[in-house]
Amino acid sequence: MNVHAPALADPLxxxxxxxxxxxIGDLSRFPKKLSPKYFYDAKGSELFEQITVLPEYYPTRTxxxxxxxxxxxxxxxIPQGAALVEFGAGATTKVRLLLExxxxxxxxxxxxxxxxxxxxxxxxRRDFPALxxxxxxADFTAPFALPGTVAGLPKVGFFPGSTLGNFExxxxxxxxxxxxxxxxxxxxxxxxxxxxxxxxxLYDAYNDAAGVTARFNLNVxxxxxxxxxxxxxxxxxxxxxxxNRDRHRIEMHLISRKAxxxxxxxxxxxxxxxxxxxTESSYKYSLDRFAALALASGWQVKESWTDEGRMFSVHALTxxxx
Numbered sequence: 001m002n003v004h005a006p007a008l009a010d011p012l013x014x015x016x017x018x019x020x021x022x023x024i025g026d027l028s029r030f031p032k033k034l035s036p037k038y039f040y041d042a043k044g045s046e047l048f049e050q051i052t053v054l055p056e057y058y059p060t061r062t063x064x065x066x067x068x069x070x071x072x073x074x075x076x077x078i079p080q081g082a083a084l085v086e087f088g089a090g091a092t093t094k095v096r097l098l099l100e101x102x103x104x105x106x107x108x109x110x111x112x113x114x115x116x117x118x119x120x121x122x123x124x125r126r127d128f129p130a131l132x133x134x135x136x137x138a139d140f141t142a143p144f145a146l147p148g149t150v151a152g153l154p155k156v157g158f159f160p161g162s163t164l165g166n167f168e169x170x171x172x173x174x175x176x177x178x179x180x181x182x183x184x185x186x187x188x189x190x191x192x193x194x195x196x197x198x199x200x201x202l203y204d205a206y207n208d209a210a211g212v213t214a215r216f217n218l219n220v221x222x223x224x225x226x227x228x229x230x231x232x233x234x235x236x237x238x239x240x241x242x243x244n245r246d247r248h249r250i251e252m253h254l255i256s257r258k259a260x261x262x263x264x265x266x267x268x269x270x271x272x273x274x275x276x277x278x279t280e281s282s283y284k285y286s287l288d289r290f291a292a293l294a295l296a297s298g299w300q301v302k303e304s305w306t307d308e309g310r311m312f313s314v315h316a317l318t319x320x321x322x
Contacts (some may be wrong), residue, residue, distance in 0.1 A: 038220055058311050188317065254279055
């Protein structure tokens with residue numbers, strides 16, 4: 001039996017209205033899907049931080065090892081007095097590794113969550129008193145304006161993690177093109193990219209023994225219930241991640257255990273037993289395929305670094321001439 005839908009405060013704010021429009025549109029499709037950007041409410045962000053330290057989940061610790069070991073090489077490629085613009089700023093662990101090695105004049109963290117951004121910015125101001133920090137609350141996947149205070153500075157973009165892999169290839173290309181336009185002429189960018197590897201390692205990374213990834217995946221339904229008055233029965237869905245070899249991607253799904261109906265803001269959605277909601281794709285790249293993607297997006301790979309096991313990669317890009 002589906003749970004009772006909670007009452008909603010009225011009217012919806014702008015962010016919740018966008019969430020509602022995407023959820024209703026995506027659940028009306030066949031096959032059904034949900035955008036992975038809605039994983040990251042407060043609980044989802046906490047669960048993701050737990051995922052990053054799981055023994056099966058290699059991307060975070062591997063990228064950190066590359067940034068630590070190659071930080072000096074990265075710093076030598078960055079002009080002194082530049083503005084570092086981080087797209088989708090999260091926990092500051094990775095960006096601190098760049099700030100400690102390079103002489104940036106300013107840091108511009110960009111994320112949709114203004115409260116989270118301001119809290120992170122306050123911590124960086126305390127630890128880097130000579131650094132000007134200008135948070136920008138915006139959807140980094142869409143065009144946004146940089147603060148006028150950094151207009152005259154060289155720009156370096158920072159996009160760590162494997163977030164680029166969550167975009168469909170054409171979306172990844174559109175994002176990189178947008179980033180190039182935002183950063184301007186002669187910009188540079190540091191990007192983290194997950195690499196192709198054996199399927200067992202990939203499967204384990206997204207199906208951890210402790211079930212944290214499953215709770216992270218299911219939390220998006222809990223968020224819909226809480227913020228949009230949905231009545232998803234979380235026990236009626238199970239987490240499943242599989243590797244799609246032909247498309248070089250991990251696919252994360254929520255599978256309906258039974259025939260059931262769900263309501264969200266007056267819209268009714270029916271599920272068959274075994275029907276999927278596709279919640280995330282995580283594309284894995286070869287170095288050559290990523291270089292081709294970057295080139296098609298207006299960037300050239302100046303240097304690439306990987307760990308010894310070639311599990312993950314960090315790339316220094318330069319904006320190509322028009």
